[in-house]
Amino acid sequence: MRTVGFDNRLIFNFIPFMKSKGAICEYNDKKHQLDFLLANSVLVKIRLPLDMDYDKIKETPIHAEFRNYVLVMIRSGIASVGIFENFECHQHKVFRAYMTRKKQGKSQIKHLKTKGKSRAGSRVRLQETLEFFEEINQRLQEHFEEFRIDKIGISCSDTLIPYFYGGKIKTPFDKQDPRIFKIPKHIQNPTFEELTATNKFLLQSEIRISESGAPYYSEFLEKTAPSDEPQDDLNDDW
Template identity: 55%
Template sequence: MDAIKLHCLDFQNHVIISIKSGIAAVAVYENFQLVDHKVFRAYMVRKKQGKSQIKHLKTKGKSRAGSRVRLQETLDFFENINERLQTYFEDKRIDLIAFGCSPTLFPFFFQGKKIPPFEKTDHRIFKIPVHIPSATFENLEKAYSSISQTKIWIDENNKEFVNSFLSAPESPEIGNQDEDW
């Protein structure tokens, strides 16, 4: 079995993105400190029905004025998000991208006039593993707090593997040597 090296960079920049129908929040963290954030809102959801216009399009409703307004708001919504992300990526080196977006909205994020500063297959992207009920700044901060903590999940499949690391003696490179002054 190969040994796994766990390491931490001295200084990390993270971007966290949460997108729901009609509301999105993005933030950039430098060394786990919030540097900038922005919440975007758009008129995308059909009032009284609670369904976003792009979900409604699969069945009917493409020609009405309200529908066209909601569709244009949707396009502008994703352009504004990607424009803000472009500034983050131009100004800073980004090490991790935490991304939360529903599958319905995912194509709109990557196929607008302004594309995001990263590809769908970028190795820095990981799915936000906690549920975010609404893409507000407060919920985004809670999610970032949760994902920035170190957690080790142990189940029956990896219990023996993890125990071998926990019971291993410290290696001499770490500083377990007696220093001779």
């Protein structure tokens, strides 16, 4: 599927347009995404921006007037946590730890699965790993005590998830918390700059168009875009 940015304002016009073509609109709560299907085939997917909710009864997006959320982005040896009050970054912190074996470039957690933790360096890295997650969760505890949290965005590899939820200091939410959503973006280096960029990304919508959905998307653009503006060329990238 081809992925491009989408004007948030056009979402309200796109839904009735697709329904007029016989498509069914389904809301994916976990991904905060609208799927448009025809004959059980997905034509188009739209990731809704974080400042929109979806009214399942009226089957329409609605603007969220106020929202607090945390973004948690974790990679081996570095993590960032930000609390966003009404979509603006209120507080943030970057965490660092000595978790990576320099020669192999592999985290101590992955190394433990094959060769254990007998050497002194390995024990140091393991201890730093545990403290790393304790500091992250302590920060989250503080945010959850101070603020009402409406959404929890997480980017964390499967290898690190057990350490995130399984430390001495617990997360102030469990794995099944309905407020959790997976950040739909690869985070290579979770610095403050990346935290800010990710928040901006989440406040924008994105559309994914299948080959069979391309004609519908082209027709929609022709009907909504001013005649003097060039249309997207959907013949590329398939």
